[in-house]
Amino acid sequence: AQKITQTQPGMFVQEKEAVTLDCTYDTSDQSYGLFWYKQPSSGEMIFLIYQGSYDEQNATEGRYSLNFQKARKSANLVISASQLGDSAMYFCAMRDLQAGSARQLTFGSGTQLTVLP
Amino acid sequence: DVKVTQSSRYLVKRTGEKVFLECVQDMDHENMFWYRQDPGLGLRLIYFSYDVKMKEKGDIPEGYSVSREKKERFSLILESASTNQTSMYLCASSSGGQGIEAFFGQGTRLTVV
Numbered sequence: 187a188q189k190i191t192q193t194q195p196g197m198f199v200q201e202k203e204a205v206t207l208d209c210t211y212d213t214s215d216q217s218y219g220l221f222w223y224k225q226p227s228s229g230e231m232i233f234l235i236y237q238g239s240y241d242e243q244n245a246t247e248g249r250y251s252l253n254f255q256k257a258r259k260s261a262n263l264v265i266s267a268s269q270l271g272d273s274a275m276y277f278c279a280m281r282d283l284q285a286g287s288a289r290q291l292t293f294g295s296g297t298q299l300t301v302l303p
Numbered sequence: 304d305v306k307v308t309q310s311s312r313y314l315v316k317r318t319g320e321k322v323f324l325e326c327v328q329d330m331d332h333e334n335m336f337w338y339r340q341d342p343g344l345g346l347r348l349i350y351f352s353y354d355v356k357m358k359e360k361g362d363i364p365e366g367y368s369v370s371r372e373k374k375e376r377f378s379l380i381l382e383s384a385s386t387n388q389t390s391m392y393l394c395a396s397s398s399g400g401q402g403i404e405a406f407f408g409q410g411t412r413l414t415v416v
Contacts, residue, residue: 190345192345195343221404223407228409229391229409229410229412230407230408230409230410231393231395231407233404233405233406236404277345277346279346289334289351289353289397289399290334290336290348290351290361291336291346291348291395291405292348293338293345293346293347294345295343295344295345296345
């Protein structure tokens with residue numbers, strides 16, 4: 187079974203500073219994918235970034251980067267140069283990628299990020 | 304753009320009512336999912352489907368059923384709504400390939416009174 191742990195229920199960051207949102211996972215699968223989603227107060231889930239377990243480079247997408255440490259089973263999200271619009275709930279999720287596996291995402295409990303002006 | 308549309312943003316139903324939540328996607332995705340979101344618990348999977356007429360239980364299927372008669376539509380049914388089913392319900396779809404993210408609907412906030 188897969189498990190995602192996000193230990194920070196809430197985080198605050200000053201505008202223009204960087205912030206790291208923690209995510210650890212537990213799985214016995216050899217091939218898996220890790221995802222981060224953003225959920226603003228409006229409720230929609232916005233995909234941010236993806237990292238495959240066999241990817242050697244950390245994923246980056248604009249101001250988002252994923253600090254992937256496979257041995258420690260962590261996949262932290264780093265947001266650089268925070269903006270007021272980054273205030274939202276952030277979810278870490280994972281999915282088994284092996285052929286024939288279940289296709290669903292397993293989510294963590296989320297981190298509420300507030301960017302202060 | 305991929306679009307996943309849920310039939311209602313807000314619903315208020317009475318205890319014991321049969322409730323239908325509808326979800327439609329327009330990208331020919333094989334996989335569709337229903338999640339429930341509660342504060343402090345994240346998203347928990349209720350049911351998913353990887354093909355028409357196929358369904359599999361997720362982590363919390365009790366009190367729910369689903370229907371997938373057409374590839375683009377996945378319905379969540381609360382057979383007899385109870386107050387502990389008051390929650391945000393999110394529908395998602397994805398293709399069968401590796402590394403492809405799931406796309407979500409806007410969510411339905413259901414209140415059972």
